[in-house]
Amino acid sequence: MNTRSIRFRLIGLYAGLLVLVMLLFGGYMHMQLDHFLRLLLQAKLELRTQQIVHDILPEVPKRGEAFVGEEIEKRFAPEISDRLVRITWDGGKMLYLSGAPNERSFVPEEVPPLGASPVQAFTREQALPGRSAILISTLPASVAGHDYVVEVGTSLAASNNVLRGLLLSLTAGLPVLTGLAIFGGYVLMKRAMKPVQDIIVSAQDITLHNLSRRLPVTDTGDEIAEMSKVLNQMIARLDESFQHVTRFTADASHELRTPLTVIHCELEAILRNPKLDVDLREALGSLLDEVVRLVRIVEGLFALSKLDAGQARSERVRFDLAKLAETTAEQMCLLAEVKHIALTCETHEPVEVEGDHSRLKQVIVNLLDNAIKYTPERGKISLTVRSENGSALLEIADSGPGVSESALPHLFKRFYRADEAHSRDVEGAGLGLSIVESICTAHGGTIAISNRIPTGCLAAVQLPRAK
Ligand SMILES: Nc1ncnc2c1ncn2[C@@H]1O[C@H](COP(=O)(O)OP(=O)(O)O)[C@@H](O)[C@H]1O
Ligand SMILES: [Mg+2]
Known part of the structure; x- marks a missing residue:
């Protein structure tokens, strides 16, 4: 109690x-x-x-x-x-x-x-x-x-x-009456506090991803009903502002994509000109790098805003996660080969999940991309998919430097990049893991990043298996 x-x-x-x-x-x-x-x-x-x-x-x-x-x-x-x-x-x-x-x-x-x-x-x-x-x-x-x-x-x-008789009956009656009163008070309070308990339970379920939900409102017309109404109005306002921000980010990134693509193409076309002055070529080259970076950030923002708007799971199909992991690993093999990294994929049995095929592919791509980016040349990456206790488990382990303990709790924050020094020469905007987390959560799953012994990083995705 x-x-x-x-x-x-x-x-x-x-x-x-x-x-x-x-x-x-x-x-x-x-x-x-x-x-x-x-x-x-x-x-x-x-x-x-x-x-x-x-x-x-x-x-x-x-x-x-x-x-x-x-x-x-x-x-x-x-x-x-x-x-x-x-x-x-x-x-x-x-x-x-x-x-x-x-x-x-x-x-x-x-x-x-x-x-x-x-x-x-x-x-x-x-x-x-x-x-x-x-x-x-x-x-x-x-x-x-x-x-x-x-x-x-x-x-x-x-x-x-x-x-003396009066004193005796008072003494005997006192504990009985007190017990009765406490019991009555307990029952009454339990009934009176039930709506509050319901509000607590409902409020715990409300997150940024389901701001359209509301707290239960009793028809008692008392202070508790009034409080639920006011809280619901507050959630509605939050929902509205959140949607506003999401819409703004989506619109802004969408509008930025076209001009950036044009700049990107134009720059590439200019750089193809063999008569270009060396200094100018160098300047245009670094400009192109920055534009590529910008395109990546805008793409990431656009993806996140769509996820925030509830599109992390637009389709709901049943498919084999092991198969998806194999094909994705094959497609990314080339990237790993450039750094002479051995990328292996271990799957023993089909592991059926239900959800958005292309979004879950994005999860594997982002995690493999990180593993390849942050693992030094001639390293090892292994991807495994198996089922465990009724859920599907996808793990990507690398032989890279891992993440510092102080950075671990922040990895899923937007624009967060751990160990600036070593991240600086690796391309990225710090949005990849935020996207992964949004997709996993929308599928009722989890993602965890931990360090391996003696070295390396382990990304573990857990998803519910298809019924
Ligand atoms: N496999 C990994 N090994 C080491 N550090 C990692 C790994 N995966 C992620 N990180 C760290 O987590 C940070 C956030 O990852 P992410 O959101 O994908 O952003 P980005 O890859 O764009 O930097 C990275 O900047 C990096 O510091
Ligand atoms: Mg990344």
Whole structure:
């Protein structure tokens, strides 16, 4: 998984935020519940203290001390309802103390007495060692000449249990909810990012050779659809400018061909004149050389512009590449012989390919031309054609000096010539390999140039075999 993808980052952010919100919400709920439970208990306890003070204590002079206990047990049943009731009078003497509650949540005798007599009503939380704390409301009162302190309390165990339960369900629910949210986010993001993925895949396929293709546009009307539309408009503009440049190069080279051919012929005709002055002949001779060079450049440019315009594969016929290699090698044998180079062609079986016969012949011509040009006299060139793993492989190996490592990555650039020093006295415009590459690519194939050990160059063309 790509941790830098928008999908991953958004889900991460969203899950992080969700956990934070849930933690804050859980914490807030816990706090509020704690607060309300306490308020509720406190209100009940205060009510009891008041009831005792108003209903029971005024009867003490008439009915005696025992009446307090009887009446409290009858009306409030503190043991059953898990309450503590403690009444002291006249400076701390115990008037009544309730019994141990049925739930054993505290022992009444263990609840520490108040230090000093309180002046007004208040509620406190009394910690008990080894047990839940108890909440106690205290009400001091003077009734019929006696000073009473009434305390009514209840254990916080029950409300603590409620709070603990809430905490537990929050803790258990958090990972489940987060997991669900991440899963939901993943599914949603995957669906949302699908058009982007489609655009990436389509954009990767668009090259200079198929600028007429366009990116998919979703009909969602969202930002992604808008982006595809804008990118498509940009590709259309690029296509138009590219076509413009190609057309211009094609027109320019086409227009230049005729006058150059005329100059070429005229110069040759003039040079045939035997009465020509020596100096003039020399000058015209070098002029002719330059014109020949110019013709070659213009021819190369014209060929490239046609390839750029998508004519690298105008016909689609099935033929034997091995046979084509043999006949081409035979035709170029003379060139090799001039330099006493041994040119051999090795083919063992027919290797059928499908494509443009004359363009693929051009590939072999350009590569053989390079091999012959850059291999010194009495060198060796071997051409082999074979099929390997379902593709056709054409290799041209020479015994020349090879190419410097720094030049290797640039060989297919237009007008690039490696090692200027040694290329200078060899004719060429640096367009041959660009043409080869264009044709190979248009046929769904590849071309690679590498150095041989100990010396020499190897040009390897790979083409898909005919089905
Ligand atoms: N067989 C080879 N041996 C050595 N160098 C080569 C060979 N083939 C190509 N090169 C280098 O690659 C450069 C580009 O080749 P190419 O495009 O055919 O241009 P050109 O042949 O017109 O110089 C050449 O200038 C040359 O430096
Ligand atoms: Mg060349």
